Amino acid sequence: MDITNSMYEGRLVRLGPLDHEKDPPVVARWTHDPLLRSVLAGVARPLSPEAVRRLLERVEKQIEETKNLFHFTLRACDDNRLIGLARIFWIDFHNGTGVLNLGVGDASDRRRGYGSDALNLLLRFAFNELNLHRLSVWPGADNLPFIQMVEKAGFEEEARRREASFHDGSYWDVLHLGLLRTKWEKKL
């Protein structure tokens, strides 16, 4: 591996920093879609661009202070527009563990390979740059596209927390899927 190869460039997606001027209005639009609640705030809640800007500032402050969180914007390679967000959080360097989440904002950008491409970049970052031993994802059992995407990348179901999430009037199981470094290396 060439050390000067960019860790941030995929086939379709590049990982980038936040743009505090241009990104908030786009993310604010996404907060109106309850499907993205797990990527944004936990509970669906429409936010103004100004509220998003402050939220993103708080995230950067938290990253600086705790050093156990990495945040990424996902940008389309062709026109550099913001298409999604990702983070690696709950990083425990002492045990080599972390949790990953990512989402593509606009429905018209989903199912087009952006997520899988971003996932490959994020896995390489987690294992080759953060030197983690394992990664987890915690999707709701109803989030089938996400589960299929991470299973394709090698994640395996490890736990099913019964009825651990309540939304849209029902309880849903929450899955914990894990990918070990050894499996990721074999797939490369």
Next chain:
Amino acid sequence: MSTTLFQGRLVRLSSENPQIMAEAFSRWNQNSGYARLLDSDPAHLWSANKFKEWLEKDLESTLPANLLFSIRMLDGDKLIGFIAFDGINWTDRDSYVAIGIGEPDLWGRGFGTDAMRLMLRYGFTELNLHRISLTVYAYNPRGIRSYEKCGFKHEGRIREFILRDGRRYDMLHMGILRSDWDQLEKK
């Protein structure tokens, strides 16, 4: 209605001034075996002062994400441990629970199990939780057995999650639903 929500067969759940609890935490924590059963952070010899600071911060919140009780033996009223809902998710009505019996000579005698049963009743009937969750390391069979006795079911196993003395161990997820607990209460 139970009039003894906080009183079990062997122990009662109580609340201590931060100074008393902080001194107990700092004392128990000097046993690295206890610290390693409790949590995946590196064992750390925190001062009583630092524990006190954290406990005082908890006093300030009104709809708390964390609820801490001390565990006292009914026989002699000795302070022997703590039990806490740490991370109550009020919208999903789910909370993680953590427990530690800080006096190793009292391990394996049912005090923790008794305290956990009180905590389940409190969580389900007072906080109206839908489920209660916990994680436990595979090297803690005594803990696992106690949780099984309280009605927790195995929900999965996070592989190679924790590294101790150069060896990797799994972390287990366990959970109990309100409906599981109702079944047990009927018996």
